Amino acid sequence: MDAQLEQNETIAYVLSQIGNEDNSSYLNPIRTNETNPTFVAFTTIAGLSGVASTLALILIITSSMEVIRRSYFEVFWFTHHLFVIFFIGLVIHGVGEIVRGQTASSVLENKPNICATQYKDWGKVRDCPIPQFTGNPPMTWKWVIGPMVLYVFERLVRFWRSKQKVVITKVVTHPSKTLELQMKKKGFKMEVGQYVNLQCPSVSQLEWHPFTLTSAPEEDxxxxxIRIVGDWTQQLFEACGGEKKEFQEAWxxxxxxxxGPFGTASEDVFRYEVVMLVGAGIGVTPFASVLKSVWYRYFNNDTGLIPKKIYFYWLCRETNAFEWFADLLQSLETQMLERGNADxxxxxxxxxxWDEAQAAHFTVHHEEENDPITGLKQKTLYGRPNWENEFKTIAGNHPGARIGVFLCGPEVLAKSLSKQSINHSDADPRGVHFIFNKENF
Structure with a gap:
């Protein structure tokens, strides 16, 4: 475009003028000097497809911010489907053949070392005929078609799975604004810590939401x-009769x-003899599956249980959030005591x-045998763990062990645990090593 506007006797200007007379062959796709970049961007295939792809990509990137994903998952979900526009724009971007090059036959006829300096005499001397140009055909589709075929296949599999019958066998409403759904599906097999994508057609025909499985593979x-935090979860809560006290019939x-189910890092828990499980808030869900599976294996006297020691940490802001998980811990606590393996x-x-009223209540009941919040023998601690001391203690208790550290929590906590895992791992291959694994939170 600059060459067209400057109109000087440079090689760029001469090249841009080729094809002006008969329009049979040209290099510069900008065929006029009465234009501007904005006009070209919105009047050519390459320009329009480029603008559409760029806008789609900007929306996809901005909606990926954590604050959007957490509070406005629907916005995140729908804007990410703009990838269809992005890839369509990518494929057709080259259809206008705006990128042009000299033809193979023209290259053979010209002598570049001579013609590059005698460009004013092109077409006048035998060794420098006027070069011929052609548009380069679009090539992006060759790189895109493979992933697109895989994506279409994945969508067909999801559609097929969505048509399989799922029966809700039990709905439990927990005080901590958490909805528990127990379901059955023919042929469904899972491992600990996996997750599924759920769709409720009566709420939305298009939205799928990921949720960690909290059941154990041993259960039927x-x-x-599901924590009630957004529009979709609230509507699902209401559809399941979460606000009704009377019994809801299955129909x-x-x-x-x-x-699903789909795999996560928690599947590797049973590869380690010593395991640290760290959950923050609702991030405890993958470890519910792990601990339930441990309970069942102990109950069934499974001699193949690899972990010999599990350290479990749960950080939560509200007392009522402990309610739904306390029963599981209480069962485990009782089971281990009965089997003589409380450690x-x-x-x-x-x-x-916590607030002042809660602090006063905790103080009054502190001397009781069981914790006033959870009902467990292990008392609730207040504040945050001193991870330096925790890692140091565990490393001292298990010299030479490979210790799996599994986290489902925020990025700040992930960075802290990752750093501690590195700092407390021994340089000697025979020493203690902490292997950090993070779940998506």
């Missing part, structure tokens, strides 16, 4: 715990579609937020 059903419950599971529950 699979379950999820009144909404139909559900399930895609197998060490757990620390941290309350990171």
């Amino acid at each position: 059903h699979f379950s999820v715990h 009144k419950l909404p139909k559900m579609a399930v895609d 197998f599971l060490s757990y620390r529950i941290y309350l990171t937020g």
